[in-house]
Structures are given as C-alpha cells and as structure tokens.
Amino acid sequence: MKKIYILLVISLLSSGLFAQQLSLNTQYAFNRFLINPAVAGNQDYIPLRLTARQQWTGIDGAPSTQSVSGHKKIAGRNMGIGGYLFMDRFGPETKIGFQLSYSYIMKMGFGENTKLALGIAARGVQYKLDYSILKASDVNDALLGAESESAFVPDADLGVYLYSQTYFVGISAAQLISMDLNLKNAVDKNALERHYNFMAGYKYKLDEDFDIEPSVYIKYTTSAPLNIDINARCIYQDNYWAGLSYRTSNTLAIMVGAQYKNFVFGYAYDYSMSEIKHYQGGSHEIILGYNINRKVSRGSSMM
DSSP: OOHHHHHHHHHHHTTTOOOSSSOOOOOOGGGGGOOOOOGTTOOSSEEEEEEEEEEEETSSTOOOEEEEEEEEOOTSSSSSEEEEEEEETTEEEEEEEEEEEEEEEEEESSTTTTEEEEEEEEEEEEEHHHHHHHHOOTTOOOGGGGEEEEEEEEEEEEEEEESSEEEEEEEEEEEESBBBBOOOSSSOBBBBOOEEEEEEEEEEEOSEEEEEEEEEEEEEETTEEEEEEEEEEETTTEEEEEEEETHHHHHHHHEEEEEEETTTEEEEEEEEGGGGOOOOOOOEEEEEEETTTOOSSOSSOOO
C-alpha cells in the first residue's frame, strides 16, 4: 500500500495537478538565504549550512532534499554574495542544481541598525525522470516505455529583505523565467511555475536570558493552494532554542537547536495530520552549520 500511495502522489505531481516544485524547509528561520537571495551578506560572518531532509519516512520514493549553502558580505562594500548546491529526489524525479546570489544592502534612516537589501540570483537545474522504477498496470503503456530522460533549465530569483537585530521581513519570487522542461514523455507541458514567498518575524526580549520569536512564512504559486507556516520559538542566551510550527497543509512540527562557539545544530520533526499519516512515520530535517569569522561570544539574534 505504501508503494501504491506514493506512486499515486507522483502521478499527480507529474501531470501538473500540483505545482509546489521547490523543496520544503521547516527550519527556514535558521537559513533564510535558501528562500530569499537578498539575505546574502546580512551577517558580519560567513554562515555555512548543510541541510538534509527526509520526508514521509517509511514510504518508498518519498521526497528527500540535501543542500549546502554559504554567503558573505563583501568587505568595505554594501554588497553580499552567496551560493548553494542542492539535490532533490521524489520517486522517479531527481533535481540537481546550483544558485548564485548577489545583494545590495542599504542602511535605512529609521530603527536601530535597520537595513534593506535587494537581491537577485541565477540558478541552473538538471532534471532527470527515471521511468524504469515505475510499474504500469498496462504493459503497453507508451508513457513508461523510455528508461529515463533529462533536461537542464536555467532560471532566476528576485528578493527584497528588510531586517535589524530584532525583526525581519522578506519577499521573494523564484523561477521567474518559468521555462518548459520539454520532456518528450510528459503527460503535460511540465513548465516551471513561479513561486512567491513572504516571511516575517519579530524577536521579543523577555529578560536577560530568554527571547520569544514568532514568525510566519507564506508560500504561493498559481497552481497550488496557499501554504502558511506559523512558527514560534523560545531562545535561551541566543545559543539554545526550541519551537513549534503549524503548516496549513495540516502539519505540526517541533524544532530544537543549539549553537556552541561557531558550530550550529538544528533538528525538526514534522507530523502530518492528513490522510497520509496512516502510511508514513513523519519527516525529519537536520541542519549542521559553521560560522566563519563570527566574533561574538553569544549567538546571533538574526540567523
């Protein structure tokens, strides 16, 4: 039943009924650069991050994502640069890609240390569909006749990011070019869809040691339902945190993390309350990081 279910999901995705084509991240608060290219250079140090996510454990062919990223502010200039590599797998589909980002950072005349960044990114993705792992009920099905096919697609992202030591607000758009993959055996045209993201958060100081940071992350694309993450995390001495998240796709998540000197660790567990909960054991996401040239003794308030 698990294999049947996942193949049904894959079929719906490949036929264009769903259009959420970008990888999912529960711990976006710890690496906003993956969502918005304008985040590049928002720290005085270089945050290196390795992320691994396994979705719907127990289901063969369930989505998995791995990425490595880093960005920095250019010394003596109001500019940031960064990049990341990623690999997504979901059933017969594999995506391997890269993104290079640039941001221009401006100091604003209001608020303490408030800055506004404008970002642009160029990306390239190699798509591969392996039909050999699918089994059709009709052995003469021409759609599954080929073993595999692939296509390389260039694209671009844009972003705006307003931030300080206590709050952040970001808007970004991904896959702006929205090119057709031109896969010969596809049921539909398989064009990439534009994705729009909004994120915002505020850090409330409770006392000398404890902070509360509520945040929201909204994802929208024209061919899929609006998806909203509502999050809250409690932070102790800027170095330890725990949080909860609710996603409007009927998912709950818990998050924990720690920062020791320049090392960063984060873990999230997602529990789906939809019908798929009967077929899988939840989703796991791990972030490992290292902050190069970070000169403060406690963690950074904005990650």
